[in-house]
Structure formats: structure tokens, C-alpha cells
Amino acid sequence: MSAEAPLAYEGAGAVTAATPPPEVIEFRSAGKIFPDGTEAVRDVSFTLRRGEFLAVVGPSGCGKSTLLRMASGLGPETSGTVERHVENIGYVFQDATLLPFRSVQKNVELLAELDGLPRAERRALARDAIRLVGLEGFENHYPKALSGGMRMRASVARALTTKPPLFLLDEPFGALDEITRGALNEELMRLFVSKRFAAIFITHSISEAVFLSSRVLVMSPRPGRIVTEHDVPFPYPRPPELRFDPAFGKLSSEISQALRKGHE
Amino acid sequence: MSNDALSGMREGSLDPAINVPRAVRRAGTSRAKQFLWNLAPPLAFFGFFVGSVYVASYVILSPERQFLLPPPHEVVRNGLLDGKHLNEQLTALWDTTQVSLTGLAIAFVLGGLIAVAMSQAKWIERSFYPYAVIMQVTPILAIVPLIALWFGYDFSARVVVCVLISIFPIITNTLHGLLTVDGNLHDLFTLHHAGRPKRLLKLQLPHAIPDIFVGLRVSAGLSVIGAIVGEFFFRQGTPGLGRLLDLYRAYLQTDLLMSALLFSVGLGILSFWVIGLIGRQFTKNWYEETHG
Numbered sequence: 001m002s003a004e005a006p007l008a009y010e011g012a013g014a015v016t017a018a019t020p021p022p023e024v025i026e027f028r029s030a031g032k033i034f035p036d037g038t039e040a041v042r043d044v045s046f047t048l049r050r051g052e053f054l055a056v057v058g059p060s061g062c063g064k065s066t067l068l069r070m071a072s073g074l075g076p077e078t079s080g081t082v083e084r085h086v087e088n089i090g091y092v093f094q095d096a097t098l099l100p101f102r103s104v105q106k107n108v109e110l111l112a113e114l115d116g117l118p119r120a121e122r123r124a125l126a127r128d129a130i131r132l133v134g135l136e137g138f139e140n141h142y143p144k145a146l147s148g149g150m151r152m153r154a155s156v157a158r159a160l161t162t163k164p165p166l167f168l169l170d171e172p173f174g175a176l177d178e179i180t181r182g183a184l185n186e187e188l189m190r191l192f193v194s195k196r197f198a199a200i201f202i203t204h205s206i207s208e209a210v211f212l213s214s215r216v217l218v219m220s221p222r223p224g225r226i227v228t229e230h231d232v233p234f235p236y237p238r239p240p241e242l243r244f245d246p247a248f249g250k251l252s253s254e255i256s257q258a259l260r261k262g263h264e
Numbered sequence: 265m266s267n268d269a270l271s272g273m274r275e276g277s278l279d280p281a282i283n284v285p286r287a288v289r290r291a292g293t294s295r296a297k298q299f300l301w302n303l304a305p306p307l308a309f310f311g312f313f314v315g316s317v318y319v320a321s322y323v324i325l326s327p328e329r330q331f332l333l334p335p336p337h338e339v340v341r342n343g344l345l346d347g348k349h350l351n352e353q354l355t356a357l358w359d360t361t362q363v364s365l366t367g368l369a370i371a372f373v374l375g376g377l378i379a380v381a382m383s384q385a386k387w388i389e390r391s392f393y394p395y396a397v398i399m400q401v402t403p404i405l406a407i408v409p410l411i412a413l414w415f416g417y418d419f420s421a422r423v424v425v426c427v428l429i430s431i432f433p434i435i436t437n438t439l440h441g442l443l444t445v446d447g448n449l450h451d452l453f454t455l456h457h458a459g460r461p462k463r464l465l466k467l468q469l470p471h472a473i474p475d476i477f478v479g480l481r482v483s484a485g486l487s488v489i490g491a492i493v494g495e496f497f498f499r500q501g502t503p504g505l506g507r508l509l510d511l512y513r514a515y516l517q518t519d520l521l522m523s524a525l526l527f528s529v530g531l532g533i534l535s536f537w538v539i540g541l542i543g544r545q546f547t548k549n550w551y552e553e554t555h556g
Contacts, residue, residue, distance in 0.1 A: 074451050091455060097448045100550040101470045114456035114466070142549040162456075 343523020367426020441472025
């Protein structure tokens with residue numbers, strides 16, 4: 001995490017109260033109707049700035065993943081607008097989606113390789129990212145030999161190598177057990193605190209959303225709309241014990257009620 | 265086994281250093297035991313089979329008709345231990361091996377290229393596929409005379425038969441491998457503006473390697489059959505095993521016929537096995553034991 005490391009973000013830590021951080025992405029009444037007529041997302045508006053961690057919670061099938069695809073440009077909106085002010089996006093899927101025929105090192109190098117960076121540079125980037133996610137010593141292992149949690153770490157490391165100002169995380173830890181998930185949440189937060197990227201984090205775990213994010217959007221069942229928006233006031237870095245804080249519990253139950261309301 | 269695989273998926277500890285990767289080999293002795301145990305049933309059946317042949321040869325057939333089913337030791341003595349006959353068969357075996365390997369190599373390259381082309385556009389796939397199927401279902405024997413007319417009667421004509429008979433599994437398996445890449449991975453490549461060549465080289469082709477080897481293994485056996493069928497018909501050039509089989513049949517040398525048959529089967533099994541072995545070398549680090 002030292003400043004001269006290859007993965008040092010430009011502008012990290014430059015976020016001050018005096019100047020509002022730059023906008024990263026803006027949804028304006030954005031909606032998505034699939035060619036078969038299914039309306040997945042309706043009239044979503046929000047602005048995300050550098051240094052913000054936005055969590056989106058909602059019931060299964062409410063269009064959360066569609067929202068993320070809209071944000072990335074992979075599945076463009078069919079109404080309204082989504083304005084991206086950044087090109088470079090770190091996308092992390094629910095599955096680790098590693099290439100089984102590449103070692104951890106080579107998997108983490110993939111994106112830099114696709115972007116055409118020279119070999120020495122992408123090696124250094126990958127080494128730094130692997131260190132940041134705690135996978136040192138596993139560089140030459142193949143994904144097959146890793147546990148689910150370690151694969152996810154490699155997947156996060158891969159996304160880190162391009163130093164994206166915007167992370168899109170689609171239920172990245174949804175398939176992991178509770179303990180691993182907690183540990184990875186803490187590490188993701190550590191990364192967020194040191195790099196101060198912007199993130200949209202999809203989850204259906206309320207406690208995960210509250211623990212990680214600076215703002216929570218609650219979505220309704222399909223077609224997904226934003227029902228409520230909750231600011232999460234706890235300062236970063238947040239200790240793991242925060243999860244047992246009464247204020248944490250109170251906010252979680254508010255969000256839980258909003259979720260239930262959205263169902264009606 | 266399935267339990268083992270599942271427990272390997274779980275994270276045992278938060279410290280990655282304690283998470284020992286799962287591929288822990290079993291102790292050597294139990295592996296050897298397992299090997300013998302796997303070998304026992306086919307060996308038992310082999311014994312039963314040889315016994316039945318003896319019974320048929322000595323008990324069921326009258327001595328003057330015994331030539332129809334010679335007892336196994338005569339097959340071994342005349343076909344495998346007799347220098348002249350053995351030499352004749354080994355020469356033929358070498359010839360057949362050359363034909364079938366050449367055919368397999370051509371089918372591999374050609375089939376791979378066709379599959380890559382088909383993977384690039386639906387319309388290419390749609391234009392090629394029906395003919396690939398037609399080629400596969402056409403009885404090879406029916407078109408051998410045509411091949412003879414077009415390509416002559418020696419090496420190249422035999423190779424053509426091998427290619428025709430063995431290309432289909434390579435096309436279909438390679439295509440399957442190229443087209444079954446995880447959509448999220450394609451998205452990742454899209455986000456990084458990867459064009460078709462990059463996608464093909466860095467994603468689709470390596471992903472298809474296990475499938476390519478599945479196809480190659482099937483084709484290896486088929487190619488040997490193609491070579492022998494070809495030789496059966498094309499009576500020019502150096503004689504291969506097919507030609508030899510036909511000769512032995514004509515002279516009612518059933519013992520030699522059987523030993524030549526053993527050589528053809530052996531060649532097929534060997535190709536199948538070697539290809540499988542090479543494939544496993546490629547993929548053993550990538551997947552659980554379901555592939556290769």
C-alpha cells in the first residue's frame with residue numbers, strides 16, 4: 001500500500017470536504033426493457049461520486065444485475081440516460097470467472113494484457129494486486145487448487161490491476177460462507193479506504209450493505225425501482241465490531257423494513 | 265469422491281497460508297491396490313473369453329473345420345512368434361500407422377479451422393454444419409470407390425478416407441469448446457475492447473483444449489479404422505494392415521487374420537491412449553478429473 005507501488009491510484013486521498021469529489025456516474029430516469037418485453041429496471045436516478053460506496057439491495061430478480069450492466073455499458077439503458085464520466089471499470093462478478101488454464105499470476109495479469117501493457121509493467125501490477133488481496137505464495141497455483149474465497153480474492157486482484165476509478169461488484173461474495181464473506185468484506189473495505197475508488201455493490205445481505213457502503217439504495221421487485229435511499233453515517237475505516245453497534249442494527253432494520261415495504 | 269471435491273471448495277481458514285490446496289495424492293500403496301482392483305474385472309473377462317475360444321475350437325468345431333476358429337496359442341505361434349509373418353505384419357502396421365497419423369493430423373488442422381470459422385458467425389456455422397453431418401452419416405464404404413477415382417489408389421487416397429471419417433468429432437467438439445465460454449468472461453473481454461483475434465487466442469481456444477482432446481481421442485480410433493478400410497480397397501502402394509487382412513482372408517489363414525486383427529486393434533487403442541495422455545498433461549492442472 002506504499003505510495004510508490006505500481007497500484008497507487010492517482011488522486012487517492014485527495015478527496016477533501018472543500019471541493020466535492022468528481023462525479024463518476026450518473027443515472028437519470030434510466031430504465032431497461034428487454035427485447036422480449038420484460039421490464040427489468042424502471043426510472044432509476046442517482047449520482048455516484050469518487051470516494052462513494054453505493055450498495056444496492058433488493059429481492060432476487062429485481063434487476064440489480066441489470067442495473068450494473070447498465071452502469072458498465074454492457075447492457076445499455078432503453079430509456080433515460082446513464083452518463084459515465086470514467087472509461088475504466090473494474091467489474092467483479094458473483095463467480096470468480098477466472099480462466100482455469102491460467103495460473104493466479106497470469107489470471108491477474110489478464111486485463112493489463114488485454115489493455116496492451118508491457119510485460120514488466122503488468123507483472124508488477126499483478127504482483128502488487130496479489131499482495132493486496134493476500135494471495136502471496138499462490139501466484140503459480142491454478143484456480144482449481146484454490147478455495148472459493150481465494151478465487152474471489154484473485155478475481156478482486158484482477159480488477160484492481162487496471163486501477164479503475166469505478167468498481168462494479170455483482171454480489172461478489174454471495175456464494176461464500178458467512179465467515180469468509182465477513183473477512184472479504186473487511187478486506188474490500190480496507191482497499192476502498194486506501195484507494196478511494198467509487199463502487200456500486202450489489203448484494204441481498206443488508207448487513208453487508210450497511211457495513212461496507214456510504215449509501216444504500218433499496219430496490220423493489222421487478223420492475224426494479226428505487227424505493228428508498230439511506231445514508232450510512234459511520235466513518236471509515238470501520239471496525240468489524242461495528243456490526244454489533246446499536247446504531248448499525250437500527251439502520252439495518254430500517255432498510256429491512258423498506259425492503260419489505262417495496263414488496264407490497 | 266464427490267464429498268472430497270465439495271470440502272475442497274470450502275474455505276477452511278481465513279489465513280490463505282493455511283488453506284492448503286486440495287490436490288493431495290493418495291499414498292502409493294493404496295494407488296497400486298486400486299490399480300490392480302481396476303484391472304481384475306477385465307482380466308477375468310479375458311480369461312473367460314480365451315477359455316470360450318478354446319472350447320469352441322476344440323470341442324464344438326470338428327478338426328477339419330477348426331481353421332474357422334484357431335485356438336489362441338496357434339494365433340500367437342504363427343502370427344506373433346513366426347519371424348516372417350511377424351515381419352510382414354509389423355511392416356504393414358507401420359504403413360497403416362503412417363496413413364492414420366497423417367489423416368488424423370490433417371483432420372485436426374482442417375477440423376480445427378472449420379470449427380474456428382463456424383464459431384465466428386452463425387451464418388458460417390449454418391452453412392457448414394449440414395454438410396458436416398451429411399459427411400458423417402454417409403457410409404464411408406460407399407464413397408471409397410469415388411475417392412479412388414479422384415485421388416488414385418495409394419497413400420493420398422487412404423489419407424483422404426482417414427480425414428473424412430475422423431474430422432467430424434474434431435469439428436463438433438472444438439466448436440462446442442469455443443462456444444461454451446462463460447458469458448461473464450466475454451463481458452470482461454468486451455469491457456477491455458478485445459477484438460475477435462484476442463478473444464479467440466486468449467479465451468476461446470484455450471478454453472476449448474479439453475474438448476479438442478475429447479474429439480481427437482475419438483478421431484484417433486476412427487482414423488485407424490479409416491486407414492484400414494482404405495487399404496482394404498486400394499490395392500496399390502505399400503500394403504498396410506487392411507491389405508494384409510484381405511490377403512489372409514483370401515488364403516483362409518485365419519490364425520494370421522486374427523493376429524493382424526490384434527495389431528489393428530492395438531494400434532487403435534494405442535492412439536486413443538496416447539492422445540488421452542497428452543490431453544491430460546494439458547488439463548490436469550485446470551479441471552477436476554472429469555475431462556480428458
